[in-house]
Amino acid sequence: MLAAALPCAAVAADATAGMQKAQVCVGCHGPDGVSANPAVPSLAGQPAQFVATQLVMFREGRRKDAQMSPFAANLTNTDLNNIAAYFAAQKLTSAAAPADAANTEAGVRLAQQFNCVQCHGASLMGQQHIPRLAGQQREYLKTQLRGFKAQTRFDMDGQMSSAAQPLSDADIDTLANYLAGIR
Amino acid sequence: MKISNAWRQPGFRLAHAAGAIAGWLLIANAWTQTPPAAAPAAPPSWQQGRSAEQGTSTLHPIAPLLTGRAASELPLDKLKLPPGFKIEVWVDGVPEARSLALGDKGTVFVGNRNLSDVYAIVDRGGKREVKKILKGLNSPNGVAFSKGTLYVAERNRITRYDGIEDRLDNPPEAKVVIDNLDPSQQPGHFWKFLAMGPDGKLYFNIGAPGNIVLPNYTQASINRVDPKTGTMERVAQGVRNSVGFDWNPKTRQLWFTNHGRDWISDDMPNDTLNRVSHKSMNFGYPFCHQGDFLDPEYGKGRSCKEFDAPALKLGPHIAPLGMRFYTGKMFPAEYQGNIFIAMHGSWNRTTKQGYNVMRVVLDDKGGLTMTPFLTGFLTDEKADPPMWGRPVDVMLMRDGALLVSDDYNGIIYRISYKK
Numbered sequence: 328m329l330a331a332a333l334p335c336a337a338v339a340a341d342a343t344a345g346m347q348k349a350q351v352c353v354g355c356h357g358p359d360g361v362s363a364n365p366a367v368p369s370l371a372g373q374p375a376q377f378v379a380t381q382l383v384m385f386r387e388g389r390r391k392d393a394q395m396s397p398f399a400a401n402l403t404n405t406d407l408n409n410i411a412a413y414f415a416a417q418k419l420t421s422a423a424a425p426a427d428a429a430n431t432e433a434g435v436r437l438a439q440q441f442n443c444v445q446c447h448g449a450s451l452m453g454q455q456h457i458p459r460l461a462g463q464q465r466e467y468l469k470t471q472l473r474g475f476k477a478q479t480r481f482d483m484d485g486q487m488s489s490a491a492q493p494l495s496d497a498d499i500d501t502l503a504n505y506l507a508g509i510r
Numbered sequence: 511m512k513i514s515n516a517w518r519q520p521g522f523r524l525a526h527a528a529g530a531i532a533g534w535l536l537i538a539n540a541w542t543q544t545p546p547a548a549a550p551a552a553p554p555s556w557q558q559g560r561s562a563e564q565g566t567s568t569l570h571p572i573a574p575l576l577t578g579r580a581a582s583e584l585p586l587d588k589l590k591l592p593p594g595f596k597i598e599v600w601v602d603g604v605p606e607a608r609s610l611a612l613g614d615k616g617t618v619f620v621g622n623r624n625l626s627d628v629y630a631i632v633d634r635g636g637k638r639e640v641k642k643i644l645k646g647l648n649s650p651n652g653v654a655f656s657k658g659t660l661y662v663a664e665r666n667r668i669t670r671y672d673g674i675e676d677r678l679d680n681p682p683e684a685k686v687v688i689d690n691l692d693p694s695q696q697p698g699h700f701w702k703f704l705a706m707g708p709d710g711k712l713y714f715n716i717g718a719p720g721n722i723v724l725p726n727y728t729q730a731s732i733n734r735v736d737p738k739t740g741t742m743e744r745v746a747q748g749v750r751n752s753v754g755f756d757w758n759p760k761t762r763q764l765w766f767t768n769h770g771r772d773w774i775s776d777d778m779p780n781d782t783l784n785r786v787s788h789k790s791m792n793f794g795y796p797f798c799h800q801g802d803f804l805d806p807e808y809g810k811g812r813s814c815k816e817f818d819a820p821a822l823k824l825g826p827h828i829a830p831l832g833m834r835f836y837t838g839k840m841f842p843a844e845y846q847g848n849i850f851i852a853m854h855g856s857w858n859r860t861t862k863q864g865y866n867v868m869r870v871v872l873d874d875k876g877g878l879t880m881t882p883f884l885t886g887f888l889t890d891e892k893a894d895p896p897m898w899g900r901p902v903d904v905m906l907m908r909d910g911a912l913l914v915s916d917d918y919n920g921i922i923y924r925i926s927y928k929k
Contacts, residue, residue, distance in 0.1 A: 407577045445568050454894065
C-alpha cells in the first residue's frame with residue numbers, strides 16, 4: 328500500500344491552497360508577495376525551497392523575528408510547501424529604478440568580486456535554498472548584509488557571515504542599489 | 511579583528527585559527543565571566559581546504575527540502591532494482607529522515623541532522639502514523655534501539671529513553687549516557703551515527719572538525735560507550751567521518767563507511783568501506799587517504815605504510831552513509847551476509863555520482879565485489895541539483911524487507927522481494 332493513500336500522509340504542494348494561507352503574509356510582503364515596504368522583502372519569484380526553509384527556521388526558533396516568528400509558529404510542513412509554491416509562482420516586478428550606469432557597473436563588479444554570483448546564480452535569481460537577490464527591496468538588502476557582517480543575522484552554515492566580512496559600508500550600498508534595480 | 515581574504519590563500523588554516531581563538535575565549539571566559547568578543551566569521555566548514563584556484567567553484571553541499579515532499583510528487587517509476595525486487599514508499603512526511611532504528615514492538619525511530627526532533631513511525635496493519643516524539647534536541651542524527659530502550663546521539667551527548675515504545679505520546683525524560691562529546695563546539699562533522707554493538711556497548715563517531723585539519727585526541731574516530739557505566743573508549747582513529755556501521759554476523763567484527771576529503775579533485779580520494787579487525791587501528795586521516803594516497807599537505811614526510819588500509823574503495827565523492835549486513839529471510843539466498851550501503855551522492859564533484867544503494871558481496875577468500883542495487887535517483891550528473899532523492903540509511907525489518915531513508919524528501923522506502 329502506498330503511503331500517499333493514508334490519512335496522515337503528506338500531500339503535494341498546492342499553490343492555490345498556499346494563496347489562501349498567504350493572505351496573512353501579503354499584509355506586509357505586498358500583494359502577490361511584491362513588497363512596497365523598503366524594509367520588508369519581496370517573496371514573489373523566490374525559489375520555493377528558500378521560502379520553505381526560512382519558514383521552518385522561523386518556526387523552529389532558529390531564525391528569530393518579532394513579526395515573523397509568531398506567524399510561522401503554527402504552520403505545518405504542508406502549509407509551508409503550499410505558501411512556498413504560491414510565492415515561487417508569482418512574478419516580481421521591482422518598483423525600484425535601475426541603478427545609474429556607474430553604480431550598475433560597480434555593482435556587477437562587486438557581485439563577481441565577492442562571489443555573490445557563485446551561489447545566487449549568474450543572474451542573481453537564486454536557486455534551491457538560496458534566495459533571489461534581483462529586484463529585492465534595497466533597504467532590506469542593506470539591513471541583511473550589515474547584519475551578516477556584524478554576525479547578528481541568522482545564518483544556516485556561516486556562508487553569508489563569512490562572505491560579508493570584506494564588504495565596506497559603501498560596497499553594501501552599491502550592491503543593494505544595483506540588486507534592487509535589476510529588472 | 512579585521513578578517514581578510516587570507517583564508518583563500520593556500521596553506522592558511524582558518525578553521526585552526528578560529529578554533530584556537532574560540533577555545534581560548536572559552537578558557538578566558540571561565541576566569542573573567544565577561545562575554546567574549548565576536549570571533550571573526552570563518553567560512554563554512556565545507557569550504558575548508560579549498561585552494562585559491564577553487565575559490566570561484568560553484569560546487570556546494572545540497573540542502574535537503576526540510577519540509578519534505580509528498581510521495582505523489584516523486585518520480586518513483588525511475589527507480590530500478592534487480593528482478594523480483596519491488597520498491598514502494600513506506601511512509602512520507604518524515605522531515606529530513608536520516609538514521610533508522612527498529613523498536614522491539616516494531617516502531618521505526620528516525621533521526622535528522624538540521625532539525626531537532628526524533629520521529630517515531632507506528633505501523634498498525636499497514637496504516638502508518640508519524641509521531642514527533644522528541645523535540646528541542648541538538649542535531650539528533652543517531653538513533654539506536656536495544657532491549658526496550660531508545661538511544662539518541664546528539665552532537666554533544668548520548669541519551670536514553672527507557673520503555674519508550676509504550677509511551678510514544680508521553681515519552682520519558684532523557685537520561686544521559688555520556689555528555690560533553692563536543693566541548694569545543696566543533697565545526698565540520700559534528701553529527702553522529704549510533705549503533706548498539708554485540709558487546710552491549712553503543713558505538714558512535716566523532717568526525718573531523720573540518721574537511722582537512724589536524725583533529726584533536728577525540729576527533730576523527732569511532733568510539734564506544736558502555737551504557738551501564740558511561741565510560742567511553744576509542745575503537746578506531748584516523749576516521750574522517752563515518753556515518754554508518756554494522757557488525758559482520760559471522761565474525762562479529764565492526765565494519766564502517768568513511769568519507770574521503772574534499773577539494774583534491776573529481777577522482778581523488780575514494781570514500782571507503784573499512785573493517786576493524788583489532789584494537790588501535792588508524793585509518794590514516796589526515797595524513798593518508800584510502801590507504802594509499804598521501805595528503806598533499808599533511809602527508810608530507812609521512813608514509814601510508816604506518817596506517818591501516820580500507821577493505822574496499824567505493825569511489826570518489828560518492829558519500830557512503832548507512833550500511834547493514836543482510837541477515838533477513840526475504841531476499842534470495844545469495845544476498846545472505848551481503849552489505850547494503852546507502853550512497854548519499856556527490857556535491858564536491860563536477861560530474862555527480864552516487865545517490866543509490868549499492869550491494870557488496872563478500873566471497874569466501876575475503877574478496878569484495880560491489881554492484882548497484884537501487885538506482886534511479888540521479889537525473890542529470892551535470893545539473894544542480896543532479897538528483898531527486900538521496901539515500902541515507904538502510905535498515906532490515908523483521909520480515910526481511912529493507913527500509914531506505916531519504917533526507918532530501920523526508921521519505922522512507924521499503925524494498926521487498928517476491929519470487
